[in-house]
Amino acid sequence: MKGYKIFQTILSALVLVSCLLIIYECLSIYLPAAAEGKHDHIYSAEIVAQHFTRIQIPVIACVLLSIAGIVTAPFYAGGKKNATLPDAENMADLYLSKMPADSGKDSPEWNVVRKETAWRRKLTTIGVLIGAVCICWSLYFIIDPDRFESLDFDQVTGSLLLCIIPPVCLALVSAAVLSYKSRDSWARQLEAMKIICKNNKEKDTAPKDTALKDTAALRSRRIFIARTVLLAAAVVMLLLGNANGGRFDVLAKAIAICSECIGLG
Amino acid sequence: MNVKLHALIPSKRRFVQLYTALLYNANLTGFAQGTIYQGPTKNVCVPGLNCYSCPGAVGACPLGALQNALSSSVSRFPYYMLGTLLLFGTLLGRVICGFMCPVGLIQELVHKIPTPKIPKSPITRTLSLLKYVILVVFVIAIPLHYAARDIPLPGFCKFICPAGTSEGAIGLLSHPRNSNLFNMLAILFTRKFIILVLFIGFSVFMFRPFCRFICPLGAIYSFFNRISVFGVRVDLSKCTHCSRCVRECHMDVKEVGDRECIQCASCMDVCAAHAISFKAGRWTIMDPYKGLSEKAADVKDAAANIVKRSADGQISLAAGEISSTKINPDLSADPSSGQKDQ
Numbered sequence: 184m185k186g187y188k189i190f191q192t193i194l195s196a197l198v199l200v201s202c203l204l205i206i207y208e209c210l211s212i213y214l215p216a217a218a219e220g221k222h223d224h225i226y227s228a229e230i231v232a233q234h235f236t237r238i239q240i241p242v243i244a245c246v247l248l249s250i251a252g253i254v255t256a257p258f259y260a261g262g263k264k265n266a267t268l269p270d271a272e273n274m275a276d277l278y279l280s281k282m283p284a285d286s287g288k289d290s291p292e293w294n295v296v297r298k299e300t301a302w303r304r305k306l307t308t309i310g311v312l313i314g315a316v317c318i319c320w321s322l323y324f325i326i327d328p329d330r331f332e333s334l335d336f337d338q339v340t341g342s343l344l345l346c347i348i349p350p351v352c353l354a355l356v357s358a359a360v361l362s363y364k365s366r367d368s369w370a371r372q373l374e375a376m377k378i379i380c381k382n383n384k385e386k387d388t389a390p391k392d393t394a395l396k397d398t399a400a401l402r403s404r405r406i407f408i409a410r411t412v413l414l415a416a417a418v419v420m421l422l423l424g425n426a427n428g429g430r431f432d433v434l435a436k437a438i439a440i441c442s443e444c445i446g447l448g
Numbered sequence: 449m450n451v452k453l454h455a456l457i458p459s460k461r462r463f464v465q466l467y468t469a470l471l472y473n474a475n476l477t478g479f480a481q482g483t484i485y486q487g488p489t490k491n492v493c494v495p496g497l498n499c500y501s502c503p504g505a506v507g508a509c510p511l512g513a514l515q516n517a518l519s520s521s522v523s524r525f526p527y528y529m530l531g532t533l534l535l536f537g538t539l540l541g542r543v544i545c546g547f548m549c550p551v552g553l554i555q556e557l558v559h560k561i562p563t564p565k566i567p568k569s570p571i572t573r574t575l576s577l578l579k580y581v582i583l584v585v586f587v588i589a590i591p592l593h594y595a596a597r598d599i600p601l602p603g604f605c606k607f608i609c610p611a612g613t614s615e616g617a618i619g620l621l622s623h624p625r626n627s628n629l630f631n632m633l634a635i636l637f638t639r640k641f642i643i644l645v646l647f648i649g650f651s652v653f654m655f656r657p658f659c660r661f662i663c664p665l666g667a668i669y670s671f672f673n674r675i676s677v678f679g680v681r682v683d684l685s686k687c688t689h690c691s692r693c694v695r696e697c698h699m700d701v702k703e704v705g706d707r708e709c710i711q712c713a714s715c716m717d718v719c720a721a722h723a724i725s726f727k728a729g730r731w732t733i734m735d736p737y738k739g740l741s742e743k744a745a746d747v748k749d750a751a752a753n754i755v756k757r758s759a760d761g762q763i764s765l766a767a768g769e770i771s772s773t774k775i776n777p778d779l780s781a782d783p784s785s786g787q788k789d790q
Contacts, residue, residue: 190562191562191563191564192564194561194562194563195563195564195652195653198561198563198649198652199649202645202646202648202649205645206642206645206646209638209641209642209645210638210642212638213634213635213638217635222634223631223632223634224631225633225634226630226631226633226637227627227630227631228624228627228630231630249561252561252562252563253560253561253562255562256560256562259562310574314577314581317581318581318584318585322589354574355571358570358571358574358575359571399684406674406675409675410538410675410676410677413534413537413538413672413675414535414538414539416531416534417531417532417534417535417538418531418535419531420527420528420530420531420534421527421528421531421532421535422531423527423528423531424526424527424528424529424530424531424532425528427524427525427527427528428524429517429524429526429527429528429529430491430528431491432513432516432517432520432524432528433490433491433492433493433508433513433516433517433528433529434488434490434491434508436500436508436512436513436516437490437491437500437505437507437508437509437512437513438484438485438486438490440484440501440616440620441499441500441501441512441602441605441612441616443601443602443605443606443612444499444500444501444509444512444602444605444606444609444612444616444617445499445501445612445613445616445617445620445621445629445637446612446613446617446633446636446637446638446639446640446641447629447632447633447636447637
């Protein structure tokens with residue numbers, strides 16, 4: 184088993200090295216040409232073949248080792264189910280969602296939970312607000328393109344990314360703080376919620392079952408109505424789209440090579 | 449069959465994924481000729497993310513077609529694409545992501561490479577909201593904005609989409625007939641190619657990173673996940689809230705069937721309470737334990753009957769003769785031993 188872990192580590196390193204080499208070779212084709220001010224005739228089948236021949240040994244080794252690893256994995260990993268690591272935060276969240284709404288809230292265990300969740304909510308709100316700022320900031324530029332220095336598509340994208348990166352970094356920091364704060368809390372939350380859930384289970388469960396059935400029936404009825412309305416709307420929209428020529432727009436676009444999709448621009 | 453050898457056989461879901469990928473790219477002559485299909489089926493969108501510039505593609509990409517429709521929305525309201533997405537979403541929801549998406553299949557196959565994996569965490573869960581930002585900015589805002597200036601610009605296809613690079617660009621460029629296309633490649637292709645390599649690299653260490661963090665099509669279908677006709681359902685009367693389904697799931701789900709659930713039904717096998725099944729409306733399509741619960745109850749009743757009758761002196765347990773009660777020996781097996789490969 185120790186040998187298999189070493190194999191996994193080597194394979195990981197090989198995958199990373201292969202990816203980095205491919206990216207490096209790609210950039211080594213593009214950057215010198217871009218420095219010379221060339222906008223086309225940068226790539227050719229010969230140049231690509233020449234560059235990628237240089238890295239073929241690690242890449243082929245990576246592919247072969249990966250195939251060998253996939254084939255032999257069940258013999259070392261213990262059968263088909265390669266279970267993920269237990270995610271304690273998920274468990275705590277799940278218990279939170281299953282918590283009864285009307286009982287156990289005055290207990291000392293729940294006070295601990297309340298404090299922990301208050302922190303998490305605050306940080307989540309900050310993250311969402313930063314995300315909203317990120318979107319609004321992008322829209323601010325998109326709505327009035329004169330705010331861009333140039334209308335060249337590449338420059339527009341670059342400017343947009345520059346605008347979005349700071350709030351995205353802030354959002355990631357907020358996510359990291361959220362993760363750090365909830366790192367130690369999950370065990371306490373889980374214990375508290377287990378106690379509360381156990382206490383509630385000991386009470387009379389029969390009315391709860393009836394209520395559960397009623398709620399489920401009501402929910403399924405609502406879902407049925409929503410489905411019917413949406414399906415009807417979809418059919419009407421398809422007919423309208425067929426009538427106004429939208430279908431032929433799709434056909435016209437799809438039968439031609441999409442230069443944006445394949446990176447021609 | 450040996451359990452370990454059995455693990456090498458693809459699951460039913462994998463067969464569906466492979467079949468769907470082949471169906472989307474059924475124009476195999478396109479790969480040989482280096483051309484794309486131009487037949488009438490291309491006015492219909494396929495449900496999953498599959499580039500329409502792939503030489504094999506026989507249908508349109510829903511995301512590319514949506515951006516194109518939004519680009520021309522000044523002159524024509526995009527009823528057709530909205531109707532298509534509404535239909536796919538209401539019928540299938542994210543079942544499409546789990547069963548019918550070639551990009552998801554590629555990521556899952558790459559993820560099989562045995563390396564240490566990055567598990568899901570609150571950070572990945574927060575990052576899963578990024579796909580909604582990409583949906584709003586790249587799929588809706590940029591095409592709409594440039595539509596007003598009469599410039600068709602599919603933002604997602606142009607700047608991000610790895611399906612376009614892997615299927616469209618590499619599919620076309622690998623044919624000698626299209627060598628002239630090489631001359632036109634520049635910064636855009638370089639960027640997109642690097643994005644593709646990064647996604648493949650991440651897929652080795654993370655489960656479906658593109659679907660979890662980036663894919664706007666998954667973001668659209670996630671709105672329909674709770675109401676879609678097809679999908680995984682939890683029988684709340686059986687559920688014990690052990691949360692094993694959530695812990696075993698590789699996606700950033702909080703509960704089965706929420707916006708992040710790709711309805712792959714892997715949780716069916718791990719549910720000890722047999723509360724999870726795959727349904728289409730009211731009809732059950734996949735339930736590995738269907739009938740086993742009833743059979744187990746029958747066995748329990750039969751055993752109780754035997755105990756009662758032995759107490760009454762009607763039969764002798766010591767002699768081991770039970771003449772009036774027939775018990776199928778298979779029924780006494782542990783229900784969990786009847787797990788089926790899905």
